[in-house]
Amino acid sequence: MSDLIGDIVASGGHWQQVRRDLHAHPELGYAEHRTAALVAKLLQEWGVETHTGIGGTGVVGVIRKGNSERSIGLRADMDALPISEANDLPHASTNPGAMHACGHDGHTTMLLAAAQHLAQASDFDGVVHLIFQPAEEGKAGAKAMIDDGLFERFAIDEIYALHSWPGLEVGQFGVGPGLAMGSSNRFYLTVNGRGGHAAMPHLTVDPIPVVAEIVQAFQTIVSRTVAPTEPAVVSVTTINGGEATNAIPTSCTLSGTVRTATEEAIDVIADRMQRISEQICAAHGAEGEFRFVRTYPPTINPAAQAAFARTAMASVVGQDQVFDPEGAMTGEDFSFMLQQRPGAYAFIGNGAKHGALHSDRYDFNDDVIPFGATVWVRLVEQFCAR
Ligand SMILES: [Zn+2]
Numbered sequence: 001m002s003d004l005i006g007d008i009v010a011s012g013g014h015w016q017q018v019r020r021d022l023h024a025h026p027e028l029g030y031a032e033h034r035t036a037a038l039v040a041k042l043l044q045e046w047g048v049e050t051h052t053g054i055g056g057t058g059v060v061g062v063i064r065k066g067n068s069e070r071s072i073g074l075r076a077d078m079d080a081l082p083i084s085e086a087n088d089l090p091h092a093s094t095n096p097g098a099m100h101a102c103g104h105d106g107h108t109t110m111l112l113a114a115a116q117h118l119a120q121a122s123d124f125d126g127v128v129h130l131i132f133q134p135a136e137e138g139k140a141g142a143k144a145m146i147d148d149g150l151f152e153r154f155a156i157d158e159i160y161a162l163h164s165w166p167g168l169e170v171g172q173f174g175v176g177p178g179l180a181m182g183s184s185n186r187f188y189l190t191v192n193g194r195g196g197h198a199a200m201p202h203l204t205v206d207p208i209p210v211v212a213e214i215v216q217a218f219q220t221i222v223s224r225t226v227a228p229t230e231p232a233v234v235s236v237t238t239i240n241g242g243e244a245t246n247a248i249p250t251s252c253t254l255s256g257t258v259r260t261a262t263e264e265a266i267d268v269i270a271d272r273m274q275r276i277s278e279q280i281c282a283a284h285g286a287e288g289e290f291r292f293v294r295t296y297p298p299t300i301n302p303a304a305q306a307a308f309a310r311t312a313m314a315s316v317v318g319q320d321q322v323f324d325p326e327g328a329m330t331g332e333d334f335s336f337m338l339q340q341r342p343g344a345y346a347f348i349g350n351g352a353k354h355g356a357l358h359s360d361r362y363d364f365n366d367d368v369i370p371f372g373a374t375v376w377v378r379l380v381e382q383f384c385a386r
């Protein structure tokens with residue numbers, strides 16, 4: 001294990017305070033004003049060139065050392081989730097209805113700890129971009145930063161991100177080539193029929209059995225349309241229709257999510273859902289309005305950058321503590337950044353006892369901060385030496 005961990009552990013109380021302060025003041029996507037201001041203030045205190053307001057509330061810090069133009073981007077997300085915290089902690093959320101339930105308070109803190117070390121103590125020959133992005137949770141803050149010129153304003157050769165992961169122990173990391181996270185997409189269907197008395201169904205076009213049939217048919221998409229070797233998910237998560245036991249409603253709606261490992265599978269599934277919806281509706285004399293929304297593309301790690309990240313992690317915690325994760329069908333907007341530049345999306349073990357991601361009891365594990373910060377620093381130093 002590295003001396004650097006020792007250094008950061010020595011200042012660990014400070015970083016724990018920063019992390020808990022962020023946890024107590026969670027802010028939803030694009031409203032990370034306090035968080036972004038704190039990030040910018042600290043970066044400026046350390047003499048880091050700081051750019052604010054990128055893609056809304058995004059912040060980019062730039063540290064140059066030596067003469068090399070080699071340039072690496074490190075990304076942390078800053079936003080919280082619209083969840084009411086159930087923890088009774090001294091640093092529990094003071095912002096009702098918002099909570100750091102995905103560990104982004106920890107991601108921000110780990111990148112800040114690395115930034116201070118890189119600015120003040122580390123010797124490397126190259127350029128580091130510290131990217132603090134807004135709105136990872138469903139609002140595509142990464143894309144907002146890209147659309148606001150992230151890669152035009154800053155020359156970034158490769159880009160990396162770390163996400164806390166309760167499935168790994170503290171001191172463990174996960175990174176591998178290929179699928180890190182699935183694409184994330186939403187669908188909405190409204191089935192319009194003709195309402196009437198429940199005792200005279202022959203005079204109506206009942207949307208309820210139509211929706212039931214469509215839900216069943218959707219279940220055949222992954223099993224019969226997508227190749228068995230390819231992971232994909234179709235989940236219907238809401239159904240709404242009807243108000244009375246003795247009345248057939250005019251319409252019924254459903255919605256849900258689709259996750260895939262490839263862009264091509266999104267096209268195949270969206271097309272099949274559209275046809276199932278329209279044609280089952282037509283068979284019953286109803287009309288279907290189907291809408292498919294692509295949220296995030298799949299997060300795919302190129303093999304070379306995944307291997308490089310693995311080497312940097314192994315140099316901190318040892319080969320046997322770095323795992324090749326299976327990939328999860330949860331979504332991640334870092335995928336937009338990986339479409340622009342090679343890089344890797346990696347996991348940092350958070351231990352099990354701090355709860356599951358997106359749970360109202362999740363609390364980022366402060367013991368992880370030195371490991372994450374050290375891996376960030378090591379990644380930069382090894383990248384610039386490469
Ligand atoms: Zn999340």
Ligand SMILES: [Zn+2]
Nearest residue numbers: 102103104163
């Ligand atoms: Zn997250």
